[in-house]
Amino acid sequence: MGFHLLSIRGDNPDDREALRILLAEADQRLDGMAAEAEPANEENIQALGAAWNTLSERALDNPLASLGYADYGAMSEMNTTTLDVVKLAESVRDEQAGPYLDIAELSVAMQRLASEYLALAAFPSAGLPTGTGLEPLDFAMESKGIDDRLKALDKAYAGDAEAAEVLAFVNQRWAFIRSTIPKMNDEASNKVPYLFYRYANQVAERIEALVDGSKG
Secondary structure, three states: HHHHHHHOOOOHHHHHHHHHHHHHHHHHHHHHHHHHHHHHHHHHHHHHHHHHHHHHHHHHHOOHHOOOOOOOHHHHHHHHEEEEEEEEEHHHHHHOOOHHHHHHHHEEEEEEEEHHHHHHHHOOOOOOOOOOOOOOHHHHHHHHHHHHHHHHHHOOOOHHHHHHHHHHHHHHHHHHHHHHHHHOOOOOOOOOHHHHHHHHHHHHHHHHHHHHHHOO
């Protein structure tokens, strides 16, 4: 998301610094995963680290951001490299399951939706298909999926006070994010990419704290 936000807000220094911090935190997490990896999973962790380094470099290198644009090559590489990271992360996740994984997966789904929202808010003709050949993201279907996940999680964690509190916060933020989705195809509607970005990140931070806290 940070890559697209640089274009939307003209390479704002605060946005660039926030992106640097986010990438540095992810670097630390990868280092921790590498240190704790089982021998059978070390190769996947190393491959994930290499792909992440490539993605991090690309995320900070948005050539025309100060002009409010990003060139096709930059967006294409960002998309294809992201797909590589996602594929590797999923293989690693299968080996390193932990508590609240289902809630963490909800956060990933919201981040994915937010990233595509920002991409299309900045460049209506771009988005996920750029450089990948994939179909455009179906916002209605993805949103319905998140609706269903939230309902199921609310029910599953009704007896877990800490998780229920986090999910209540997620529901609150999602209510706003959800209301913007039907307007995506309305060219006359005002887009709110920065709020979408901020709320999706707040959700991710709360869920991350929940997961980390469960590890003692």
